[in-house]
Amino acid sequence: MSESMKGLKRTHRCAELDSANVGKIVTVMGWVQKSRNKGGIIFVDLRDRSGLLQIIFEEADAGSENFAKAEKLRAEFVVAVVGRVEQRAGGINKNLKTGEIEIRATELRILSESETPPFPIEENSKTKEDLRLKYRYLDLRRPDLQRNIIMRSKAAAVIRNFLSEEGFLEIETPILGKSTPEGARDYLVPSRVHPGNFYGLPQSPQLFKQLLMCSGYDRYFQIAKCFRDEDLRADRQPEFTQVDMELSFVDVDDVIEVNERLLARLFKEIIDLDVQLPIPRMTWQEAMDRFGSDKPDTRFGMELQDVSDVVKDCEFVVFKGALEDGGSVRGINAKGQGSMPRKKIDALVKFARDYGAKGLAYIAIQEDGTVKSSFAKFMKDEEMRALIKAMGGENGDLLLFAADKNKVVYDVLGALRLELAEKMELIDKNKFNFLWVTEFPLLEWSDEEGRYTAMHHPFTMPMEEDLQYLDSDPGRVRAKAYDIVLNGTEIGGGSVRIFQNHVQEKMFEVLGFEKEDAYERFGFLLNAFKYGVPPHAGLAYGFDRLIMIMAGMDSIRDVIAFPKVKDASCLMTDAPNVVDAVQLKELGIDIAEEEQM
Amino acid sequence: MSESMKGLKRTHRCAELDSANVGKIVTVMGWVQKSRNKGGIIFVDLRDRSGLLQIIFEEADAGSENFAKAEKLRAEFVVAVVGRVEQRAGGINKNLKTGEIEIRATELRILSESETPPFPIEENSKTKEDLRLKYRYLDLRRPDLQRNIIMRSKAAAVIRNFLSEEGFLEIETPILGKSTPEGARDYLVPSRVHPGNFYGLPQSPQLFKQLLMCSGYDRYFQIAKCFRDEDLRADRQPEFTQVDMELSFVDVDDVIEVNERLLARLFKEIIDLDVQLPIPRMTWQEAMDRFGSDKPDTRFGMELQDVSDVVKDCEFVVFKGALEDGGSVRGINAKGQGSMPRKKIDALVKFARDYGAKGLAYIAIQEDGTVKSSFAKFMKDEEMRALIKAMGGENGDLLLFAADKNKVVYDVLGALRLELAEKMELIDKNKFNFLWVTEFPLLEWSDEEGRYTAMHHPFTMPMEEDLQYLDSDPGRVRAKAYDIVLNGTEIGGGSVRIFQNHVQEKMFEVLGFEKEDAYERFGFLLNAFKYGVPPHAGLAYGFDRLIMIMAGMDSIRDVIAFPKVKDASCLMTDAPNVVDAVQLKELGIDIAEEEQM
Known part of the structure; x- marks a missing residue:
């Protein structure tokens, strides 16, 4: 059975009703959480994203046809109900926002029936995560997961509004970019028009945001999708979201100042937490000496x-x-x-x-x-x-x-x-200890590669007083880099950028790049630096992790609507999957022999 | 020369100053638009994203060292200037926001020098687009392009705020998805962990947003990146941006109603246009009969x-x-x-x-x-x-x-x-004629494929009164689909979705999909439909095109920060490019023989 909602219009979400509405005729729609017949009265808990609402069906009010339909209701049926808001007869349920009221139904439509779901839709599910991820569309009905996804949406809105007020422009940068093999492994996208050539999905909008500073956009931000083809750990995903920003004509303190106010606003509005400003700062050296970590938990x-x-x-x-x-x-x-x-x-x-x-x-x-x-x-x-x-x-x-x-x-x-x-x-799990860690080393020695690698990235500005050691003792050079740490987790980090071409070329030299190679990879940035670059600096937050902490979750999968698992696959859609041979032919690529079955 | 800005802090953007600030000591930073020495006084037009500001250097105020530096200034040098705001001595420049004032400089720092740019940074550039795209970071300095990018950013903010107020949640859906070969060609991403398997980049978040409705999120939106590997026309890009939305427990009128208010708000706030509501509606049949087009220009x-x-x-x-x-x-x-x-x-x-x-x-x-x-x-x-x-x-x-x-x-x-x-x-180019086109045919016959194909997409709900013709006369069935047309351009479109499994399966049958095949491709959606689905409907705007029209541009490349050209390449970064053999080996793919040189 699947009735039409024609002629009906929802008047309220379930938990938008309270005793102020008593006496009103309302139309609500949602999912049946549970249904029970108690002495000829059918009690239905109706659920939508706002919460639960009790509906009662008595034949005298609802009529025999509706009552008969109500008797058939089972969990996860989707229904529309018209009825009158009443004070709850059976006593107040204090656990429920709508616990003082109930709806006495006069009309019922079954919009959609449901088979018995593979696991119950309830908070704190004990169901194995793999099964929940296979049926993610059902898992996402659970109120705790809904709270997380809603929190995430609200947090993004708070961040965007704050940054807009502060003069930041949200500017989209390309997803189909250039593969630059420094850092983690890129995801590649074969080009059909240029066979044998590939796009790289961005690990961050780093180069583009620096170019936007070169272009005079002054303050940029983006809540941006980023990609890394790495083996996954519990708190990693092949695609993840960064709150990414860059500012012109600023130094370390300016970036820190605006971000402290951002964090204070965010935590106040989302979890009603007062962040004490200014947030303490600690140099990397002090953090290591005192806590043995560049992201110390100071609780x-x-x-x-x-x-x-x-x-x-x-x-x-x-x-x-x-x-x-x-x-x-x-x-x-x-x-x-x-x-x-x-x-x-x-x-x-x-x-x-x-x-x-x-x-x-x-x-x-x-x-x-x-x-x-x-x-x-x-x-x-x-x-x-x-x-x-x-x-x-x-x-x-x-x-x-x-x-x-x-x-x-x-x-x-x-x-x-x-x-x-x-x-x-x-x-103390109720504590939220923020900390800036500053003055990171610019470089770290890689035994594996037999060269220095950039601790942050190759565009990070050395501290002026250490520039003298770039040749003689590169390991000693500190960077104008900073991380923001919350309860021992790095939630964001950034740096002042090199904006002088000769310093950037020097940096590539120290990193052991051939000049030609550096131009091959980053030529457009080095060229841009020839035409007037403002001093600039930026910062990026790992948005998934930030929301995970705010929501009190242990896994970022609990704050991502459709996450992937450890082998980077989606249990719900079965992506990645085998594609038609004709698609590969158009792209001019073959599956390597040894991979074919 | 590249001086530090140490000790200086910008107090205003250039065009934030006006005669109310006369007498104040200010610090401004930006790019030299032009510089000229007129009788021992150096006049500099300083530019930032807010606009232009005139600076004057006289040796008596600036001192000989600063004056000497000022003599060296050329176009696109980046400078910091400290000085006093004064009424302009040389008469008011009415073309300029800051035309009543000038800054008498007392300090100058040259933060970054510039070579002569390959083309002048000016409005309405006559420079060939290819050259401008190669140096996009310079092109993006041009005031007209800056206005477009800033308008785009503001428009996104207006849309987000409106939809948030209306109870929509912005929810991110995956970029690394499943390739579903219906519709346009997918971009593919080879999986390293599962050699021989591929992700598909989404052509739209269609399936995910419908799943979110199944999950009870009620109102979803996303300003989402979408991808189509098609041969490009003037107004197409391989990646483009959609304002994507979906609503539960609604019918056609509800979607139209909220979107009319969205459009009215957007056009009012961005280009101060009063959109007359309600927007006229016309059936597809009437549009074809009267205008020979499903997106009639009614001006x-x-x-x-x-x-x-x-x-x-x-x-x-x-x-x-x-x-x-x-x-x-x-x-x-x-x-x-x-x-x-x-x-x-x-x-x-x-x-x-x-x-x-x-x-x-x-x-x-x-x-x-x-x-x-x-x-x-x-x-x-x-x-x-x-x-x-x-x-x-x-x-x-x-x-x-x-x-x-x-x-x-x-x-x-x-x-x-x-x-x-x-x-x-x-x-009349000043007219903005909006029009809803409704009741599209559900299907259109494809001579090429020898079958009916979905005019909108396979999830579009047929009109109830036409359901009877699905078997006997499929071409006659109208859909609950609607497009929003502005001045003869389709800026958005959507439909009420099928939410009953048997109708969806019927639809796949009419489209000539084997049941097995349909499940292989869309099984997760069909399965989701077994567990209680709300009636739902949605709409998506082509954001690039919408901004293009609002900004009065002829090409969407003028409203995208880093666009690609006709062959889907980026002239600035040279993406796509050749990658290391080791990267391909890790992915288990080869370049097809005939493509190798």
Whole structure:
């Protein structure tokens, strides 16, 4: 059965009604959440995106025909109901926005029937995600997912309105772009008109937004689709959304200032959170030294301590060796964990090894002041005492040390700190700690490629005072780059850009690009730089991740309407799929032999 | 030379200043439009996106160092200037927003120099488009192009705000989708994880937006990138932007109503035009009969007249034959063109042939009432008189007739009508005539494919009263489809959708799809229809074309920041381009032998 809605017009969404409407005749439409016959009265919970509304059918009001139809209603049927708003007879339901009222139905149309869905449409579904993704159109009916998608839509609107007020223009940049093999892997699109040639889908609108600054657009933004053909992790998707912006005639502080106000507006309007401005700032070096991370979670302490000086004369070869190799010895103090069983400590050692440590030294201070330690035998008593003191160690504390190259020490202790905080339940989930991390290194050495690579991207401006080291000591050069971190997650980042051609060419040289090669890839940008470029800077947020955090979700799939899974496929549409041979022929491409079946 | 802007902060954009600011010390930054030394005073026109501002440098105020720098300024240098706002000494320039003032400079920094650009940065550029597109970053500096891009940005904002107010949610749908070979050619993206498989870039979010209705989102919109791998015409691009929307629990009138208010708001806010509501409506049949077009330009008359009845008994074989074949004879009256020279009439005959006519019959009524005609000799005098009378022919008029199958007659006279109107200058360019065209045929016969194809798309709802003809006479079935036409251009279109599975399956059957095939392509939609679907309908605007019309441009390339040219390449970035062999190897594809060099 599928009746027409002809002659009916919806007057309200379900949860737009309340006791102020009592007495009114209304027409509502939606999905049957549940239906039950209780003593000759049929109770239906009707659902639409606004919420639930109780409908009651009694034969005396609805007439026998409508009542008979109502008896057939099952979950997910789509219906239109005409009726009168009444105070709820059966007592108020405080869990429901519409809990004070109900609709006494006088007319019912079944617009669409439903088979029994493969899983119930309800909050906090326990159904396996794969099944939910296959039936994403049903999964998306669940109120929690609807709240996320609606939040996402509202957040985009708040961002757009704020940026418009601030003089930013939203300008669309191409999706069919040029493949530039620096950074992650591009998705490619074969050209039919130019066989053997390919478009690249953009990993970000970086070059285009810089060109727009060259063109005088002054303030640009875009909520832009970006693409990376990488192996997926839990919080990655082959296509993702960036809130991307660029400003002319600005320096670091200007970008930070406008973005702080943006964040404050966004979090206030979407989750009613007051963001304290200004947001604290920390240099990259300080973040690494104190938290072992360039995106520190500052909701709790347990900071790293550099004890290199304290142990520099000891005989423990692990410490000694690390220091001799130019590394360091650092520790964290897990307060009150001194009595952790050996097995759990061993698990921490294994955890540390997974992050690249050769081992993990520890001092477990018992409640009675005695000490268990993996390396006490190599240390003099006074050295141990000095070490404990330097770590602020008290009875009952567990001190954990890593000794290695700085990078390894940071990685290990940074990860260990988060792991312990989770276990020790140190993290206040209601806190929203924002932090700017600034003065990133411009370059990082890649053992794999045997050259420096850009930490941010090749267009990032070095700090003026470090320009002198670009040739002699490139690793020392800091960049005018900044990340915005929320509760230990990087939600955005950006930089001041190089706007002088000679600096940009120098940068490519340091990165080991042949000049020819750089022009082949980025020639249009380098050429643009010949015709008057304003100083400019920008920032981009990972929009999916930002909404994930605001919505309190653990996966970005919960804030994307139609996400893909780990192998970059869509379980609902079965994309990617095999296409007709004629399509490939038109594109002038073949499936490589070894891939054919 | 490239000075830092350190210590300076821009206080105003150039054209934000006016005589209210006289006496203030300001800092402005921008591009040198022109610079000239007149008797020891240097006059500089400074440009940013807001407009032009005159700066004057005198050595007494600026100091010798700044003055020396100012002497070196050339077009497109980027500078920062500190100075005092003064009433303009040299008289008011009424062409300029800032024409009453000038800045007396006290400090100058040259932030970036410029080589001489390959073409001047000026309005109404006479430079060849190819050169401008190669240097698009310079082309985009031109004020007329900037106005277009800014208008586009504002229009998007107006649309978004209106739709948000109306309860629409903007929801992003995937770019990496499934290739569904119905309609135009898809762009394909090879999958690395699933070699031999491909994503398709969406031609529109059609299926996803219908799924969102199934999911209860009620009102969806998106300003969405869409892709079609077609050979490009002047007003087409491989990627283009749609304002896409879909509504649940609505019928034709609801969609039209909200879109009329949207158009009224948009045109009022962007070009200060009052759109008279309601917008007139016309059925497809009436549009064809009166204007020979499904997107009639109603800014002028010259409507088609069906004279089949008048000539049905004549002996002129062209007329007779057409009528016997089930066609018609129709004419238009080009008022006052009766004295058109024979050569020009012949050109019209040729024009008609290009549109598929076998010929074009004419009656040229001279000012003295005598008649020149290509077919008078086949007609009786009274037949001619009756024909002229039926056409409202008066002395000095030119009557043109086509006789053929209806489709050909419509095409020919529809095109001829526009051609003549252009030549006769009948079109008031200041008029904005909106028109809804409704009740389109559901299907059209494709000689090429030997089957009916969907005129709109396969998800369009037939009109209830015509459902009965779906089997017996499919060509007769009208659809709940509607286009919105502005000045003879279709700016948008949509339809009520099929929401009953059995109707959708029937539709696929009429289109000649095997059931299996339909499920292979659209199975997720057909499956979704099993679980409770609301009646729904939608509409999409071609955003590029809409902005083109509002901006008064002739090409959508003038309203797209980085457009592609006819062969779908980007002259600035050289996309598409050849990629590394390793990239193709990872994707498991080869360039077909015959394409390799």
